[in-house]
Amino acid sequence: MVKLTPLLEDVAKLSVAEQQLPYVGTIDEVLINADENTHPHIVLNDEQVIGIFLIDMLYPQSYEFAESGSLGFRAFLIDQRQQGQGYGGKVMSQLRDYLVQHYPSHHSIYLTVNCKNATAYQCYVKNGFHDTKECYLGGAAGPQHIMLMKLHT
Known part of the structure; x- marks a missing residue:
């Protein structure tokens, strides 16, 4: 069973496929961004760590397209072996x-x-995100779709 949880365990054993490094970075690069405002969360499958993502509470302060009171979903990865x-x-x-x-x-x-x-992109659309029809041009690996999901319907 897949379960999400705040970071409680060592994630150093996760690995990123070489072709995904420009999009996500290494595990060390992901974790260096974690602090009191950017929270790491892990993905467990049957108690085995298989992924990680960051929730950025100050995302609107870094990205002008983000509304006040919103969060940012960053650095999502599933271990390349999974x-x-x-x-x-x-x-x-x-x-x-x-x-x-x-x-x-x-x-x-x-x-x-x-x-x-x-x-x-298709995974995000299928699971509640919608494309704002704007692009963020500051990405290290090229243009990015800006996507949004409302939390309270």
Whole structure:
């Protein structure tokens, strides 16, 4: 069973596929961004750590397209040895309820996804995000779709 939880365990054993490094970075690069305003969360499958993501509480202060009171979803990765098994979709299908529970005062969440990453884009759309029809041009690996999901319907 796939479960999301705040970071409680060592995630150093997670690995990123070489072709994904421009989009996500290494585990060390992900964790260096974690602090009191950017919270790491892990993805467990049967108590085994298989992924990580960051929730950025100050996202609107860094990205002018983000509304005040929203969160940012960043640095999502599933271990390269676990990819292709549907875990990304399972995480995304749980995300809204998880965020409402852990961040009840926030009304929405933004993410950016590289315009070349059609698989991730479709996963986000299928699980509640919508494309704002704007692009973020400051991404290290090229233009990114700006996507939004309302947390409270």
